[in-house]
């Protein structure tokens with residue numbers, strides 16, 4: 136079976152060596168952040184105050200809880216959906232079908248957690264279990280990625296991703312070989328991208344808020360803001376679930392360790408870092424500052440949602456009255472590119488909005504520590520790298536039309552800066 140990517144195709148993420156380094160570095164960074172957030176000095180750089188023994192990492196209770204969580208989210212995924220959407224056209228000209236019931240899963244999870252808490256479920260005990268939970272999530276990601284790697288051995292060539300099939304096992308294990316691994320209607324990548332990790336993230340945030348209320352009588356304003364902003368972000372992602380079908384993760388990247396670990400471990404345990412930090416390092420926050428931070432988040436959200444919705448509306452139906460008046464460039468593929476509206480301001484206005492929101496999530500944590508700004512730093516690096524990958528793919532797809540777009544819209548993410 137010939138690999139769809141020739142041996143001389145450019146490898147991403149520094150090739151096999153880079154992939155091997157990331158296999159170790161990503162989990163190590165996640166545990167470093169978890170330990171730093173609970174330590175007094177809360178240092179982002181430098182070694183953690185103390186290293187945990189295996190007994191702090193391994194807990195059968197955490198394993199059971201984690202498996203129950205995955206099982207619950209899988210069951211909610213399988214419930215009847217209000218809509219079934221079609222994905223992008225695949226190499227063999229077929230389209231996969233996806234249930235649109237993510238927001239329903241969020242609401243049902245909230246109801247179940249509410250019922251559990253009123254029946255005596257100790258939600259405030261969850262923050263103490265973050266370390267063993269992150270450990271089992273990491274183990275699950277490794278085992279699951281191994282399963283995905285094996286499953287791809289028997290997949291038809293047309294089901295393989297454009298990257299992730301170099302022939303080097305470490306590189307392919309990391310990037311992922313199969314584009315849309317499924318068993319019947321259950322799509323593993325689509326499920327993982329939006330359910331256990333994203334909903335788990337807001338549940339961890341909520342548990343940290345509850346724990347803070349137990350410790351100090353009531354949650355702090357900073358904790359409310361972080362919870363509110365991130366709940367808006369997750370609620371928005373699930374409300375606009377269909378839009379994820381056009382992201383590069385679904386249409387281009389294979390499903391391997393990078394996305395499996397990213398979705399189920401990295402997102403819930405590192406994206407909740409600000410709330411973890413606030414639990415152990417309370418920060419005073421006055422109303423004027425809180426209002427300014429809310430304004431920053433609102434501006435970021437406005438740009439993020441406006442840009443994403445404009446592109447999705449345009450891709451679904453270019454004659455939709457909301458986008459029909461926008462200027463476009465025709466490409467040889469028959470698809471057009473927007474050159475006015477949000478997409479005429481910079482080439483990735485949605486990244487700009489996302490980054491502004493990331494800043495608003497860190498500001499409630501004050502400026503005494505660098506740790507709560509980790510997300511902003513990591514996210515800037517991720518989006519700059521992602522933007523470069525997307526540019527390469529668009530240049531390949533659209534050729535001269537893409538060059539014309541770059542000439543007319545010269546800035547990538549930040550007007551006049553980058």
Ligand SMILES: NC(=O)C1=CN([C@@H]2O[C@H](COP(=O)(O)OP(=O)(O)OC[C@H]3O[C@@H](n4cnc5c(N)ncnc54)[C@H](OP(=O)(O)O)[C@@H]3O)[C@@H](O)[C@H]2O)C=CC1
Nearest residue numbers: 382383384443446471472473474478485486489521525529
């Ligand atoms: N919180 C997090 O950790 C992360 C969040 N994100 C967010 O996810 C969202 C999706 O990001 P991502 O999938 O990277 O990329 P985009 O949603 O920006 O999609 C890029 C694609 O859009 C199309 N496109 C580009 N320019 C134009 C144009 N001018 N007119 C019309 N179509 C255009 C091209 O695809 P085509 O032409 O084929 O349609 C291109 O490949 C973003 O808001 C991002 O911020 C992303 C990563 C991580």
Ligand SMILES: CC(C)=CCC[C@@H](C)[C@H]1CC=C2C3=C(CC[C@@]21C)[C@@]1(C)CC[C@H](O)C(C)(C)[C@@H]1CC3
Nearest residue numbers: 161328371372379382384393394396397398401402
């Ligand atoms: C460092 C590391 C482990 C990298 C893996 C990256 C993943 C964590 C991210 C890749 C793309 C993502 C997206 C979202 C979450 C993070 C990951 C999985 C996303 C679901 C967040 C909510 C947004 O509204 C979104 C749906 C647009 C977004 C899609 C991409």
